[in-house]
Amino acid sequence: MEYEIKxxxxxxxxxxxxxxxxxxTAEAGAMVYMSDGVSVKTRTRSGGLFQKVKVSILGGESFFxxxxxxxxxxxxxxxxxxxGDVERLEVRPGHGFxxxxxxxxxxxxxxxxxxxxxxxxxxxxxxxxxxxxxxxxGDLFVNAFGAMDKHTLGPGEKLTVDNYHLVAFTxxxxxPVHKFGSLKSTILGGEGLVTEVVGPGDVFVQTKxxxxxxxxxxxxxxxxxxxSRGPAINVGGFRVGPG
Numbered sequence: 460m461e462y463e464i465k466x467x468x469x470x471x472x473x474x475x476x477x478x479x480x481x482x483x484t485a486e487a488g489a490m491v492y493m494s495d496g497v498s499v500k501t502r503t504r505s506g507g508l509f510q511k512v513k514v515s516i517l518g519g520e521s522f523f524x525x526x527x528x529x530x531x532x533x534x535x536x537x538x539x540x541x542x543g544d545v546e547r548l549e550v551r552p553g554h555g556f557x558x559x560x561x562x563x564x565x566x567x568x569x570x571x572x573x574x575x576x577x578x579x580x581x582x583x584x585x586x587x588x589x590x591x592x593x594x595x596x597g598d599l600f601v602n603a604f605g606a607m608d609k610h611t612l613g614p615g616e617k618l619t620v621d622n623y624h625l626v627a628f629t630x631x632x633x634x635p636v637h638k639f640g641s642l643k644s645t646i647l648g649g650e651g652l653v654t655e656v657v658g659p660g661d662v663f664v665q666t667k668x669x670x671x672x673x674x675x676x677x678x679x680x681x682x683x684x685x686x687s688r689g690p691a692i693n694v695g696g697f698r699v700g701p702g
Contacts (some may be wrong), residue, residue, distance in 0.1 A: 460567065460598070468544035468606035473537045473564060477529035485565040487523045489537045496533035500526045526568075539564050539602035546607045546663060548599040548627065555594040555630040558601055562626055567597035592630065601627055605667030612658025619655050623668040629660030 460483065461476040472491060475483050487501070501523055527535050539545070548556050550570050563572065573592045593599050603626050610618050612632070621639075628634065634656050656662050 462547065462598075462600075464545045464547070468603075469542060471538070471543065471545040471602070473545050473600055474534055475537065475565070476534045477527070477532070479529060479531050482526055482528045482568055483535070483565055484524050484526050484568060484570075485535075485537050486539075486563055487525055489539060489564055490525065490527075491536035491538050493527065493535040494533045496529055496531040497535055498528050498530065500528070502526065537565050537600070541602055541604040541669070543603040543605045543665060543667065544607040545600055545602050546609075546626075548593075548601060548663075550593050550599050551596050552594075555592060556599060556627050557630055557632075557634070558591045558593060558599075558627040559625055560590055562601045562603070563591055563593075564600045564602050566593070566599045569595045570597040570599050571595045594630070601663070603663070603665035603667075604669050605665050608664045608666060610662045610664065612656065612660055612662060614659045616658045617655055618658075618662050619653050620662065620664055621668065622652050622654055623671070624664050624666075625654055625656075626663040626665050628656050628662040632660040632662070633657045 460478065460481050463474045463476075465472050465474055477483065477497070490499075493499075545564060550556060550566075566572075571594050573594070607626065612618055619637075622636070634654050636652050636654050639653050
């Protein structure tokens with residue numbers, strides 16, 4: 460299987476060129492285009508029911524994935540919602556990765572996803588309680604919001620990363636989660652919790668912060684008066700509309 464990451468780092472798209480008989484698995488909704496000769500099969504994730512539910516609900520990923528099969532040389536384009544880069548990580552036995560939830564785009568068939576507990580403290584400030592753990596052997600493709608920045612740590616070397624900027628790191632690293640400074644600076648200083656990644660291993664960081672981007676964007680969005688949008692209605696038990 461050959462691949463190319465195009466238009467990096469701001470508007471990356473992963474183009475995979477499949478030979479006859481080859482396949483790739485992608486997150487539901489990641490497909491942008493595909494050529495003739497590619498068939499798709501939607502299924503639940505690999506593993507038992509408990510593992511599927513863990514990855515879907517706890518890992519922030521869809522319960523379903525799409526397997527793309529090529530019966531002749533073909534290509535498929537895959538992308539993630541965030542505006543940013545895509546990186547290929549090589550997974551091999553004894554060398555897996557821990558990936559921030561929602562960072563997964565696609566993988567080859569022998570890569571297996573599971574969830575990794577992050578502790579209750581991380582969820583207090585709005586980030587995920589879980590990350591995805593990728594094991595097996597093959598290619599794993601992950602996305603970033605902004606550009607991807609790689610740091611290689613030696614044994615015992617530490618890198619402290621804001622949780623919203625952390626994308627992935629080598630499975631062998633330890634990664635205790637801490638408050639940023641005192642409780643006052645954590646709440647008022649614009650920072651939440653941080654992860655202290657300890658090597659040896661590689662750490663991948665994204666240059667932009669989704670939470671801060673949303674906070675920056677909110678004042679610039681137009682605001683409509685509730686009266687101009689009409690009354691709210693109930694659809695299937697859900698309230699739709701203003702209010």
